[in-house]
Amino acid sequence: MAPTKQISANNSTYSSQTQSSAGKSNSHINKQKTSIRGLVAELLSCVNPDKPLVSLAVGDASVYPCFHQGQDAIKILSDSNSSGEFISYAPSFGLPRVRRAVAEYLSWGVRHGIKEEDVYLMVGGTQAIQVCTTVLATGRGANLLIPRPGFPLYEAKCCLSGVEPRFYDLLPEKNWELDPAQLRALADHNTVGLVLISPNNPCGVAYSSSHLLQIAETARDLNIPIIADEVYGHMVFGGGKFVPMASFAHIAPVITIGSLSKRWMVPGWRIGWLAFVDPYGSLKQVCFLIFFLWSLIHYTIRHN
Ligand SMILES: Cc1ncc(COP(=O)(O)O)c(C=O)c1O
Numbered sequence: 001m002a003p004t005k006q007i008s009a010n011n012s013t014y015s016s017q018t019q020s021s022a023g024k025s026n027s028h029i030n031k032q033k034t035s036i037r038g039l040v041a042e043l044l045s046c047v048n049p050d051k052p053l054v055s056l057a058v059g060d061a062s063v064y065p066c067f068h069q070g071q072d073a074i075k076i077l078s079d080s081n082s083s084g085e086f087i088s089y090a091p092s093f094g095l096p097r098v099r100r101a102v103a104e105y106l107s108w109g110v111r112h113g114i115k116e117e118d119v120y121l122m123v124g125g126t127q128a129i130q131v132c133t134t135v136l137a138t139g140r141g142a143n144l145l146i147p148r149p150g151f152p153l154y155e156a157k158c159c160l161s162g163v164e165p166r167f168y169d170l171l172p173e174k175n176w177e178l179d180p181a182q183l184r185a186l187a188d189h190n191t192v193g194l195v196l197i198s199p200n201n202p203c204g205v206a207y208s209s210s211h212l213l214q215i216a217e218t219a220r221d222l223n224i225p226i227i228a229d230e231v232y233g234h235m236v237f238g239g240g241k242f243v244p245m246a247s248f249a250h251i252a253p254v255i256t257i258g259s260l261s262k263r264w265m266v267p268g269w270r271i272g273w274l275a276f277v278d279p280y281g282s283l284k285q286v287c288f289l290i291f292f293l294w295s296l297i298h299y300t301i302r303h304n
Contacts, residue, residue, distance in 0.1 A: 062265045094121025102273050110246045112279045124272040125231040125259035136192040137161040145194040176203040180218040187222045199232040206236045209243045216248035225253045249277035
């Protein structure tokens with residue numbers, strides 16, 4: 001814990017220095033640890049040179065040659081690049097054929113098929129998380145239910161968007177399942193969603209159909225969407241089975257987050273997506289905001 005304390009102390013020193021200078025900046029970014037890589041970089045900057053580090057952060061399989069993708073993927077990418085076909089502005093939400101491919105992939109075994117227009121391409125799962133928390137920030141007091149232990153980016157992005165992160169526990173004695181009664185106790189009329197990570201980082205569990213059904217019923221009763229982080233989709237241990245949360249979208253609306261980073265082991269390509277699985281159209285307003293936000297981001301990128 002010592003290095004973390006050191007870092008918080010450094011952060012607050014940094015924060016007070018920047019806030020007292022003439023140019024003011026977003027104090028949330030100074031106060032919060034907004035990325036794991038940022039935190040690791042800080043840790044690495046204060047290592048003891050006499051003590052070698054053992055890295056437990058195996059978040060990027062692609063650094064190991066045994067996990068390198070075959071030449072096929074690389075060739076497809078370089079052929080696309082040299083074809084000259086993709087040098088112009090792409091539509092803000094991604095090329096239709098790419099959105100269609102993601103929609104088809106996500107629709108396997110899912111009752112309510114996902115359509116091309118339900119898919120929004122993002123810069124990795126990371127940006128999908130950022131976009132979700134930004135559009136769900138409905139104003140003062142909005143809160144989001146997120147798992148503990150969890151993936152720290154959710155807490156960081158909540159803080160940046162002004163959303164209160166409310167932590168629900170994953171229970172080790174129940175194979176890291178959650179307790180729906182705790183969700184009900186934590187939620188109130190300002191709760192804007194429930195984040196579920198399955199297969200889970202860091203606990204490794206892929207939730208069963210029956211548990212996902214319980215969660216969907218709880219979200220339905222609370223009248224909130226489920227943000228299903230399935231960045232590790234289809235990666236399960238032993239005889240485990242991956243069931244997409246979208247299978248239960250007829251009970252509660254689902255926003256699925258995914259990316260090529262883990263299963264396809266190309267995290268450097270930064271390709272991710274958000275998909276709305278919302279058969280009854282309850283998330284129309286959220287979709288509209290994503291449309292608006294995303295168009296704005298693209299406009300800014302193109303015109304600066
Ligand atoms: C649970 C979870 N969600 C999202 C992400 C971010 O995905 P990406 O690397 O595609 O931005 C990660 C990355 O480690 C993750 O573990």
